[in-house]
Structures are given as C-alpha cells and as structure tokens.
Amino acid sequence: MSLPYFEINGGPRLRGKVRVGGAKNAALPIMAATILCEGEVLLHDVPDVADVASLGELLMKLGVNVDRRGDGTLRLVARDEMNCRAEYDIVRKMRASICVLGPLVAKRHMAQVSMPGGCAIGDRPVDIHIRALKNLGAEIELIGGDIIAKAKRLRGREMFLGGPFGSTVLGTGNAMMAASLAEGTTVIEMAACEPEVVDLANFLNRCGASITGQGTPRVVVEGVKELHGCEYTIIPDRIEAGTFMVASAITNGEVTIENCRLDHLMAFVDRLAAIGVNVEKAPEGGAVVSSARRLEPVDVTTQPFPGFPTDLQAQMMALLCLAEGNSIITEKIFPDRYLHVAELNRMGARLRKEGPTVIVEGVKRLVGAPVMASDLRASAALVLAGLAARGTTRIHRVYHLDRGYARFDEKLRALGADIQRKEGDEVL
Numbered sequence: 001m002s003l004p005y006f007e008i009n010g011g012p013r014l015r016g017k018v019r020v021g022g023a024k025n026a027a028l029p030i031m032a033a034t035i036l037c038e039g040e041v042l043l044h045d046v047p048d049v050a051d052v053a054s055l056g057e058l059l060m061k062l063g064v065n066v067d068r069r070g071d072g073t074l075r076l077v078a079r080d081e082m083n084c085r086a087e088y089d090i091v092r093k094m095r096a097s098i099c100v101l102g103p104l105v106a107k108r109h110m111a112q113v114s115m116p117g118g119c120a121i122g123d124r125p126v127d128i129h130i131r132a133l134k135n136l137g138a139e140i141e142l143i144g145g146d147i148i149a150k151a152k153r154l155r156g157r158e159m160f161l162g163g164p165f166g167s168t169v170l171g172t173g174n175a176m177m178a179a180s181l182a183e184g185t186t187v188i189e190m191a192a193c194e195p196e197v198v199d200l201a202n203f204l205n206r207c208g209a210s211i212t213g214q215g216t217p218r219v220v221v222e223g224v225k226e227l228h229g230c231e232y233t234i235i236p237d238r239i240e241a242g243t244f245m246v247a248s249a250i251t252n253g254e255v256t257i258e259n260c261r262l263d264h265l266m267a268f269v270d271r272l273a274a275i276g277v278n279v280e281k282a283p284e285g286g287a288v289v290s291s292a293r294r295l296e297p298v299d300v301t302t303q304p305f306p307g308f309p310t311d312l313q314a315q316m317m318a319l320l321c322l323a324e325g326n327s328i329i330t331e332k333i334f335p336d337r338y339l340h341v342a343e344l345n346r347m348g349a350r351l352r353k354e355g356p357t358v359i360v361e362g363v364k365r366l367v368g369a370p371v372m373a374s375d376l377r378a379s380a381a382l383v384l385a386g387l388a389a390r391g392t393t394r395i396h397r398v399y400h401l402d403r404g405y406a407r408f409d410e411k412l413r414a415l416g417a418d419i420q421r422k423e424g425d426e427v428l
C-alpha cells in the first residue's frame with residue numbers, strides 16, 4: 001500500500017523564524033462546546049490538522065455546521081437536530097471525540113457515545129468522565145460498547161475529579177461544559193489546570209457561562225439557562241512550540257518561535273536550561289532558542305500542569321539521546337507511552353525501559369534508519385532524531401503526525417531542514 005512517509009537527511013542547523021499555530025488540544029473541546037451554543041461561533045487560529053477535521057466531521061453528523069475559512073477561522077453553528085450518537089468508527093480514530101458527551105447530555109438531554117478503546121499510548125479509561133456526569137444527575141448505561149447518557153436537567157454538585165494519577169484534562173472539560181447548563185452551582189475539586197482547560201473555560205465564559213477558578217484545582221461553575229455564540233482566538237500550541245524548541249536545540253541551531261507562550265512551558269524550559277539550551281524571550285514576543293555545544297544529561301518526570309507535559313516526553317527523549325551522560329525519564333501520566341524507544345534504538349540511541357522509566361545513555365551521534373511512527377508525539381520525536389542523525393532517516397506512518405502538527409515538514413524546511421514528504425510502499 002502506498003502511504004506518505006518522510007525522508008530526512010540529518011545535519012543542517014536550523015535557523016530562522018517559525019510561527020506556532022493554535023493549540024489542537026484547546027481547539028478540540030472548544031469545538032465540541034459549540035453544541036451548547038445558540039448562534040454563530042467564530043474560532044480563530046484553529047490548526048489545520050487531521051484531528052480537527054475528524055471532530056468537524058463528527059460535529060456535522062451531530063448537527064453542527066462547520067465551515068473552515070481560508071484564514072484559519074472555523075465558523076460553527078449548531079442546528080436544532082437530534083442526532084446524539086457518536087459512533088465507534090470516529091471515536092476509534094480520535095479519542096477526543098469523548099468531549100461531545102458532556103455537551104450532548106446538557107443541551108440535548110441524551111448522548112450515545114462509543115467507548116474509546118485503548119490506544120498506542122496505553123489504556124485510556126473514561127470512568128471519571130462518566131462519574132462527573134453521574135454526579136450532575138445523568139443516568140448512564142453501558143450497552144454494546146456505547147455510553148448512553150440521559151438527563152432531563154442536570155443539577156450542579158460538588159465533585160472530586162481526581163484519579164490515582166492526578167487530574168484529567170478532557171474529564172474536567174466535559175464536567176465544565178455539562179455544568180455550564182446545569183441548574184445551580186457545581187464545584188469541581190482536583191480539576192485539571194492545563195492551559196487548554198483554562199482556554200475552554202474562557203471560551204465558555206465568552207458565550208455567557210459563569211466559570212471561576214480555571215487554572216486552579218478548584219473550579220466553580222454557576223449554571224446558566226443558555227449559551228450564545230461568540231468570536232474567540234485559540235491559545236498557541238505549547239506542544240508544537242516545545243517541539244520546535246527541541247528541533248532548534250538538537251541541530252545546534254537558532255530558531256525564533258513566534259506565537260509562543262513561555263508561561264505555558266515553564267517546566268519544559270527549566271529542563272532545557274538544565275541541559276544547556278538557551279531559551280530567551282524574543283523582543284516582539286515568542287522565544288529564541290539556541291543550543292550549547294555540550295548537552296548535559298537531566299532527569300525528567302512528566303506530571304500534570306504546571307509540571308513537565310507528557311506530550312513533550314518523546315521529543316525530550318530524542319534530545320537527551322545526544323547528551324553527555326545518563327538521563328532518567330519517568331512517565332507519570334501514561335506509563336506505557338514509550339513506543340518511540342525501540343525506534344530511537346534503531347537509530348543508535350541507547351535506551352533501556354524499566355517499567356514507567358527509561359534510562360537514556362547519551363551517545364555521540366544518531367544514525368539515519370527506516371523507522372515507524374506509532375503515535376503523534378512519538379512521530380515528532382523520530383523527526384527530531386532524524387534532523388540530527390547522520391545519513392537518511394525514513395519515517396513511515398506519518399499520518400500519526402498529521403493528526404496534530406500542521407505542515408510540520410514545510411515549517412521545518414523553511415528553517416533549513418532537509419525533509420521531504422514522499423509516497424511509497426512501506427518497507428521496513
């Protein structure tokens with residue numbers, strides 16, 4: 001079967017400016033939230049990535065008109081239709097489809113959403129999403145692999161949304177969206193504090209919701225009767241920004257990253273500084289990233305925000321492969337999110353996985369090889385490794401990358417990388 005792949009000739013030092021797009025993980029729940037709104041919603045800076053297109057398709061089926069304008073703006077208008085079913089075909093492709101659950105129950109009083117299964121980054125249960133909606137008074141059954149939720153009117157309540165690992169990002173989103181149209185006050189304890197959750201709350205408030213405490217573990221939602229449309233700009237994608245920071249550092253380059261919020265990347269920038277990578281605020285906003293000759297090894301543990309993001313773990317591992325000494329990476333959000341380890345080892349890395357931890361023994365150089373992308377962030381890590389490797393790296397299954405990075409190859413090429421998107425048979 002002919003599929004797109006990337007061919008990278010490693011070596012060129014990246015230089016120049018790159019603009020980061022709007023955050024995929026903010027755009028997806030905000031798009032789902034438009035189910036709650038009466039009237040037109042205009043969303044600016046929605047990234048042109050496959051996951052956004054998939055959710056757009058699902059929303060169309062659920063009765064929301066979705067049009068993309070050339071300037072990156074999405075126009076969404078909810079119709080009065082009663083299709084409340086998100087089928088397995090689409091949920092299987094994109095787990096974030098679960099964020100239509102809360103809005104459908106709150107607005108249409110009924111939702112049938114296929115249970116997302118596991119994925120390449122491990123088991124991904126949705127028990128807390130279900131708990132949140134039950135707390136608000138929804139009746140929930142699991143039938144034939146579907147979650148069926150019904151409620152005449154949701155009622156606000158106090159609820160604890162933590163799990164053994166910490167908080168849940170989309171679970172908090174679902175609870176906030178549903179509580180916005182519930183009767184009375186909802187208090188969410190152990191809410192996720194990620195910037196994407198804050199962006200969703202800010203969007204809902206712009207539509208007439210009453211949410212306070214976003215960005216802290218205690219979020220309070222006063223239910224309102226209805227939400228209206230609005231115009232809103234999605235926050236910059238901190239994970240795309242972090243990925244370009246590593247691209248600059250791993251090629252010993254100097255890249256200015258525009259539309260980048262350093263306050264959303266403090267733990268990541270702290271680790272980069274410890275490695276010897278220089279990250280400075282650019283005079284006109286954004287950041288300039290330049291690298292030291294020698295990369296120091298560091299230890300990294302992924303954690304909920306403001307800790308080190310799991311979505312940058314794979315990219316950081318690619319960089320640490322080239323540090324002078326041993327680093328330890330521990331994954332506390334998705335303990336199995338390590339499919340890139342075997343692929344990086346194919347490129348000459350020395351990585352050893354011990355449970356949720358990987359010991360990274362720094363090597364002098366990586367060597368180009370054919371490798372297989374397995375999930376979105378793992379694919380990005382392989383591209384980064386390829387940029388620094390000696391020789392040619394072919395990365396197969398780049399459709400994983402296209403789910404969350406818009407024109408990644410083009411943006412890298414504009415910075416001087418030797419990367420081509422090609423089509424061909426998958427040979428490994």
Ligand code: EPU
Binds near residue numbers: 024126163
């Ligand atoms: N969890 C449960 N039960 C639940 C929900 C989550 O046990 O009901 C566990 C998960 O298994 C995991 C932890 O809670 O161990 C945190 O998962 P979370 O719910 O926060 O993840 P998510 O909301 O499903 C979002 C992002 C992910 C990102 C995580 C963590 C979107 C669309 N996805 O997922 O992004 O890794 O938060 O920050 O926002 C990516 O962009 O590559 C990506 C995977």
